[in-house]
Amino acid sequence: MAILFINNRLLYQLLFMLFVLTQISYTLNILVVSTCYTGHLTPTLAIIRKLFSRGHTADFLTSGHCCQAKIQNGLPNRVDCLDRGIIFLEEVDVNDPIQAIKQFREIAAENGTGLAFQEVNKRLSSKPGTYDVMIADWALLGATIASELHKIPVVTSYIGTLFLALQDDPNIQPRLSYVPEPFKFFGDFVEFLIAYVYHKTASGPAFNIVVEINKKFNMEPKIQNYGLTFLLPSSYFYAFSNLIHFGPPNVFTPSTIFMTEKTNVHHVGYFPEKDFYQKLDKKVEHFVKNSKTPVIYISLGTLFKTEVSKLEKIVSDLSIQREFSFIWSASDFCFEKLKSLELPENNLIIVNNVAQLTLLMEEKVLAFLSHAGGNSVAEAVYSETPMLVFPFFADQPANADHLIREKMALPLAELTQPEISSKLALLLSPEVYPDCKKRLKKSKEHMTSMGGYEKAADIVEKVASGEIKVVDAPKLLNMEQVYNRRLPTKPKDYSMCVTFLVLRSHFPKFVSIQHAKINVLVRFQDYI
Structure with a gap:
């Protein structure tokens, strides 16, 4: 009987030690890469607070002077936080459309893709084997590319509309623009022009930067193999990474059908932390x-x-x-x-x-x-x-x-x-x-029924452990197909002329518009 008791006690001790070792080995060291924009940082900090409560640790790589101002003040634990020049712009000037487009190009392509890759690659190269998983701001596509180079699992957080048009669902029409009431009559054409301008000024340059990174570091040319001719951050995460998507689904998702598809987008809704x-x-x-x-x-x-x-x-x-x-x-x-x-x-x-x-x-x-x-x-x-x-x-x-x-x-x-x-x-x-x-x-x-920050923390853990893997999601449209869906089949002449007049002071003298039924080279002076 005594021998049985001793054996049982040894068994319990062994089980306890195994439990402790399992818990220790499962503690994640997370690298968080974020901008300092409040709307971007808020959900990221909430996820980290949940992960801290589960015993995980995190370091931060951010832009501007964000560490003390927002990150340290927003967390219960002190963290290793490094301010780096990832995003230089703190504001976008909406009074000057051309300047705003240039600034958005700087944020999305030059900073968010190019500089973000450089800074994160430098950090990961200096601390090999330190991090188990990365959480990246959706605006910092380069951070995700760098994590792939170093073979570190990565999760991106995003709160907002998903600009995703699927090849198999012609009813999905994610909008890129909001046209005020007095101009609704030519809204479809404005929508097309915005898609065109955004492609030329932001998504196209970001696409080229990713292609160059892939070549320089001998990485798989994913976007070319996929057949994309443009690059929105959300389209990259949808196809090749894991995206935690916050917010009301009837507002932020292309359609309810989209949510039933097996993709790399994980919808968690939104439920605030009442303790905070x-x-x-x-x-x-x-x-x-x-x-x-x-x-x-x-x-x-x-x-x-x-x-x-x-x-x-x-x-x-x-x-x-x-x-x-x-x-x-x-x-x-x-x-x-x-x-x-x-x-x-x-x-x-x-x-x-x-x-x-x-x-x-x-x-x-x-x-x-x-x-x-x-x-x-x-x-x-x-x-x-x-x-x-x-x-x-x-x-x-x-x-x-x-x-x-x-x-x-x-x-x-x-x-x-x-x-x-x-x-x-x-x-x-x-x-x-x-x-x-x-x-x-x-x-x-x-x-509020979709899990919120608790579910988001679960997703981070599952991506880190390999339980959640990147899947082959339904195909997205390429840019030419997006153009063709944006531009009306028979645009009214007055709509085009009014649009050209409105945009006269904001665009170069020539603009080329390609469409299945239209090929127009417009010299704006001819209309003025």
Whole structure:
């Protein structure tokens, strides 16, 4: 009996040691590569907090001066964080379309693909065998390429519209643009032009950089073998990597059919971490509590900037109207300037770095005027807050277009006080508001049922262990096919002429448009 007892005790000790060793061996050391853009960083930090709670560790490689400002402050544990020159641009100027396109090319191709590859390759080369898995920002395609070179499993996080057109589903039409109401009649042609310009200025250069990296390091030419003639980051992750996709699926996915396909996109919806809810600033809290009119929250994001003089005019006009109470969360580039106006704060307050989700959850906040950034859309849906949308660039126009189609938002034709007040009156009307709230609630129920950050952390672990592997997903369209689907079969002459006139000051003198039924070389001077 004593021998049996000793044997049992030894067995338990061996089992315990085996358990401990298993736990130790399963601790992941993660390299996180991120931009400093708030909407990009928010879901990444949430995933890392979940992974920290499971005993894993992480180092950060980021851009700008992000380590102390956002990363260390957003995590319960101290981390090894290195600021590097991956993305130099902190803002995109939307006042000058040509400049904005150049800046977006810099972000997507030169920085996000080229520099990101160099910096991550340098880090991984200096610390071989250190990392078990990488989590990369979706804007940093080069980070994913570098992880493949070093044979490290990689997961990318993204919150926003998936710009994916499948060959086998002609009903899927991901939008690249949002066309204001007065110009809807030539929207399809504008959509085609945006696809064309984006290909020439951003996706084409990124494509070429990846091809050069593949040649230089003797890597498999995946994009050429696949048959792609363009390169969106999401298209690369869809075909060759693993992408964690956040947000409301009825807004951010091409179709419900797409979600049933076996792909490398893992939909997790969105469910906020209640333990990390920020408290409202006392000033904001007091303003909401004492407001006598409907409270409207305004935030136009942190990435894109416009002329401060225009914003000064808008906030001045909003401060003297009496129908609504506005809370404007101003970006760093304009906050001090707008505050220096010293406007009366009866109907408007200007703040910076507000606890956005906490504010949207306030019962008295009835609407959200937004740029339609991915993170803002997810928080608006979660809080069931109807929106006015005024998008700028990147995924924002597509997000806005989908919100409007789903009747969860109304569009702004221009950013002025009369337009804002007019659209708010319509949005809050008995004919519109209840239906909008109902649709938001339904979208929230679907979004919060998909696993959120817990599921995202599971995916990271499974990719690291090899349980989740890259699969052969249904084929995407190439760029020529996208052109043909964007351009109307029989575009009306007035649509083309108006488009050329509108774009006269923003494009070179010549533009070549290829289509199955159209081959046009336009000299713009001939139309002016």
